[in-house]
Amino acid sequence: MRKRLKNKLANVISPEALNKIFSSFDIIGNIVIIKIPSSGLQDASEIAKQIMHTHKNVKSVFLQKSPVKDDFRVRELILLAGENKTITNHKENGCVFSVDVKNCYFSPRLSFERSRIANKVLPNEKVVNMFSGVGCFSILIAKKVHSAIVYSIDINPIAYNFMQDNVKLNGVYGRVFPLLGDSKKLVLTNLQGLADRVLMLLPEKALEYLPSALSALKKEGGWIHYYDFQHASKGENPLEKTQKKVADTLDNLGVFYVFSSSRIVRPIGPNWYQTVLDININESPSKFL
Ligand SMILES: C[S@@+](CC[C@H](N)C(=O)[O-])C[C@H]1O[C@@H](n2cnc3c(N)ncnc32)[C@H](O)[C@@H]1O
Structure with missing residues (x-):
């Protein structure tokens, strides 16, 4: 075509x-x-x-x-x-997502990444998706892992409404909980210390929200999927640059962690990349709870 x-x-x-x-x-x-x-x-x-x-x-x-x-x-x-x-239904990974492409974020280029993350989720996990858009990651996770629970936050009321529709459309009602508001505030008031896994797909602000992601994790730790944008000129490695930035912050916060894997999600311009780190947090220090 x-x-x-x-x-x-x-x-x-x-x-x-x-x-x-x-x-x-x-x-x-x-x-x-x-x-x-x-x-x-x-x-x-x-x-x-x-x-x-x-x-x-x-x-x-x-x-x-x-x-x-x-x-x-x-x-x-x-x-x-x-x-x-500007409203349409998009089919992807066995799900259907209703979306207003003018008033909500949506990228079909994240399809593989959504599937990659959903494949990591284990039975009975509790997941906090801090920046959910119309709910694509959250819904795919719940479709693949029936015993998983996903708290799915977005600050855009239009995206939140579509997320509610998508939860019903995909039959994951009662397993994906759409929440409207700032994820920092919602984690602080409702979601501290409960998650096995936190998704942070807002590269522009991820570093600022990292302490909130840590406080959402269970005391014994869990996983954070951290997304970033990185420039990398010739000879530079965008993944190493993201790792360094995040390591500095985690070290300062006194967190025990391992960078388990990382990948370039997609190039987004000349020498300009979206990256992701899969971070295993060994123990969430009590100061985040
Ligand atoms: C890059 S999009 C995420 C897309 C989504 N994960 C997907 O698969 O389509 C970032 C989303 O974060 C939301 N957002 C921005 N700031 C936020 C905040 N402080 N708290 C919660 N959501 C926020 C935006 O409204 C937007 O929908």
């Missing part, structure tokens, strides 16, 4: 612009979101028309006009072709 589209667009735009578009082309349900470099903007309508032509199930094509931004991690979209509807 993409090859056919690429061939069609090759007659319209330069190979350089074509490659840039294809590296930032997302299909979410029946919606396509593309980023087009400023040099190719005059061809935006033609590109959108060709996308609709080659992808018969696509109902709308939007141009992403800004990076994801602000607390809710949402982006500005401009309609290029099709219906002006």
Whole structure:
């Protein structure tokens, strides 16, 4: 499908612009979101028309006009072709996620990472997902591990409403508990000392929220999945850079830990990466409880 589209667009735009578009082309349900470099903007309508032509199930094509931004991690979209509807159902890993792509964060590029984390969860685990969006990680975990309980927090009321719908849509009611608010405050008031595992997918603020993640863990410790953005120029290793940053903080806090594994989740720009550390916390010091 993409090859056919690429061939069609090759007659319209330069190979350089074509490659840039294809590296930032997302299909979410029946919606396509593309980023087009400023040099190719005059061809935006033609590109959108060709996308609709080659992808018969696509109902709308939007141009992403800004990076994801602000607390809710949402982006500005401009309609290029099709219906002006930003709500869709996206199927992934045997789940269906209802999402408003304009008012909630959502990335299909995290599909493998969601599955990787869900595969680590053991029976009867309690999980705190501090930054859940519309609930994708939480719901997949509960679908795979029926005895797991997930406390699933987001501060965006729209994402929270979609998360509630998605919990019902995927039959995990009573096992995923959507919570609306700031995860730091919610951990402090309701979720201290109960988790076997904490997910921290908010790279911009993860370091600031690390003490809260520690305080959510059981006294005997558990797992933290820590996400980061890292620049790494030639010769630098983005994973080592994330490890160093997190190690400095954990050492200062007096925590016993092991970096069990790490990986680059995805490149997000030139020399710019999303990384994840799977951290085994051996014992959560009492000062966090
Ligand atoms: C990168 S998205 C996470 C996406 C999600 N894990 C997924 O798989 O789609 C970060 C989310 O954190 C939420 N957020 C930002 N600050 C927050 C806070 N202080 N407490 C709770 N949620 C927050 C945003 O609304 C956004 O939905």
